Amino acid sequence: xxxxxxxxxxxxxxxxxxxxxxxxxxxxxxxxxxxxxxxxxxxxxxxxxxxxxxxxxxxxxxxxxxxxxxxxxxx
Amino acid sequence: xxxxxxxxxxxxxxxxxxxxxxxxxxxxxxxxxxxxxxxxxxxxxxxxxxxxxxxxxxxxxxxxxxxxxxxxxxxxxxxxxxxxxxxxxxxxxxxxxxxxxxxxxxxxxxxxxxxxxxxxxxxxxxxxxxxxxxxxxxxxxxxxxxxxxxxxxxxxxxxxxxxxxxxxxxxxxxxxxxxxxxxxxxxxxxxxxxxxxxxxxxxxxxxxxxxxxx
Numbered sequence: 001x002x003x004x005x006x007x008x009x010x011x012x013x014x015x016x017x018x019x020x021x022x023x024x025x026x027x028x029x030x031x032x033x034x035x036x037x038x039x040x041x042x043x044x045x046x047x048x049x050x051x052x053x054x055x056x057x058x059x060x061x062x063x064x065x066x067x068x069x070x071x072x073x074x075x
Numbered sequence: 076x077x078x079x080x081x082x083x084x085x086x087x088x089x090x091x092x093x094x095x096x097x098x099x100x101x102x103x104x105x106x107x108x109x110x111x112x113x114x115x116x117x118x119x120x121x122x123x124x125x126x127x128x129x130x131x132x133x134x135x136x137x138x139x140x141x142x143x144x145x146x147x148x149x150x151x152x153x154x155x156x157x158x159x160x161x162x163x164x165x166x167x168x169x170x171x172x173x174x175x176x177x178x179x180x181x182x183x184x185x186x187x188x189x190x191x192x193x194x195x196x197x198x199x200x201x202x203x204x205x206x207x208x209x210x211x212x213x214x215x216x217x218x219x220x221x222x223x224x225x226x227x228x229x230x231x232x233x234x235x236x237x238x239x240x241x242x243x244x245x246x247x248x249x250x251x252x253x254x255x256x257x258x259x260x261x262x263x264x265x266x267x268x269x270x271x272x273x274x275x276x277x278x279x280x281x282x283x284x285x286x287x288x289x
Contacts, residue, residue, distance in 0.1 A: 036159025063239030
């Protein structure tokens with residue numbers, strides 16, 4: 001058997017077997033528990049890089065900026 | 076720790092739909108899906124018309140979360156109710172449970188097929204990597220991770236729609252009501268929330284008289 005035939009047979013076998021890689025399709029649910037992917041904290045990534053206090057300050061500043069009375073007083 | 080909430084001031088909302096447009100633009104929300112909308116009560120009645128901007132209220136005890144058969148909802152540490160679209164089966168139970176009609180379902184598939192649920196995320200994205208293209212495609216922009224508030228609240232021209240830490244939002248609203256002409260304390264406080272104005276006794280009157288039996 002020539003090398004080319006062996007390679008062709010191996011490729012054919014690999015092709016035929018590709019459909020056999022069955023993954024479990026049924027999801028196991030735990031009653032009353034979140035079943036999705038875990039989420040990260042909003043301050044975990046850039047630009048805060050884990051600095052929760054900086055994130056808190058940014059949000060507080062933005063929130064208080066919605067108050068025209070304090071903005072007018074600050075001027 | 077912040078507890079994120081929205082508050083819409085009906086005295087200020089002018090039904091401009093700026094919040095709706097801001098949300099649509101920020102998250103590239105498809106046609107037929109309205110994460111936020113403006114509801115008008117007494118439409119056309121002179122002097123009695125009131126408008127409110129409504130979206131997911133990120134309930135502390137969210138009914139959508141309670142009824143979801145696949146438990147795809149979760150609450151972040153900031154009190155934002157989010158869901159995993161990879162787990163959602165688009166059954167629509169959350170839509171029946173929600174008192175605000177917040178859950179939306181895209182119907183762009185074949186035969187009017189109902190897609191996976193979509194709703195306001197408080198601009199906090201979802202359980203994908205923050206500000207990744209995958210997160211944007213499924214949930215929209217994650218402004219909270221950028222240290223910003225929801226686009227609808229920040230865009231509101233009259234500041235009728237407030238968003239952010241509930242304590243801070245309540246302080247802003249209290250300031251505002253106290254400064255309103257001709258109203259003030261009469262429309263904000265215990266009596267307004269829990270009793271009629273005429274029945275509410277002022278603190279001085281309700282205090283026990285000297286010598287009176289307890």
